[in-house]
Amino acid sequence: MSDPYFFGYGSLVNRQTHAYPDAAQARVKGWRRAWQGTRLREVAFLTAVPDSESEISGLIAAVPGADWAALDERERAYARHPVVPFGHGKPVEPLVQIYAVEPTHADVGEHPILLSYLDTVIQGYLSEFGEAGALNFFDTTTGWHLPIVDDRDDPIYPRATVLTMDERAFVDENLRRIR
Numbered sequence: 001m002s003d004p005y006f007f008g009y010g011s012l013v014n015r016q017t018h019a020y021p022d023a024a025q026a027r028v029k030g031w032r033r034a035w036q037g038t039r040l041r042e043v044a045f046l047t048a049v050p051d052s053e054s055e056i057s058g059l060i061a062a063v064p065g066a067d068w069a070a071l072d073e074r075e076r077a078y079a080r081h082p083v084v085p086f087g088h089g090k091p092v093e094p095l096v097q098i099y100a101v102e103p104t105h106a107d108v109g110e111h112p113i114l115l116s117y118l119d120t121v122i123q124g125y126l127s128e129f130g131e132a133g134a135l136n137f138f139d140t141t142t143g144w145h146l147p148i149v150d151d152r153d154d155p156i157y158p159r160a161t162v163l164t165m166d167e168r169a170f171v172d173e174n175l176r177r178i179r
Helices: 069-074 115-140 165-178
Strands: 005-008 024-038 045-062 078-083 096-101
Touching: 024 078, 024 096, 024 115, 045 078, 045 115, 115 165
Parallel strands: 005 096
Antiparallel strands: 005 045, 024 045, 045 096, 078 096
16 A cells, blocks of 8 residues: 655645655645634644635645654644545555644634745745746635735744745735735
């Protein structure tokens, strides 16, 4: 039996934030992305929300030996849900889980989005899916009404990556466009 996979749709799309093997681009239907506040942290998380009319692009990657412990710790505000990805090119359909914020943790307060987190996510989408994929991220993700905290010079997000000037300009331009 092969290793299970996760479906990443946020920072896990940026391969610099993890070392999980056998990563491949994929998509899932029936889910959308949203910025979500929780009772667990002061800042917003990206979450997957069931939505029969939506589709998300992201990465699938193997979880060797089905050892979910490290990934579950990283994604501790979330629960795993089975999904059926497509467009990944794998010869055998892997068993795949998507992480979504537990409804019991959800909070509707004004939890800010960390710019260092968003930068890391968009860098991953630019690398994997090009500008069209990163634009799709901005256009299909909900929750942009939340405040943005510019922590680029002193990142709060623990897996923050360094962006090029062009990547930063892309993020800034699209934030202005959607807000």
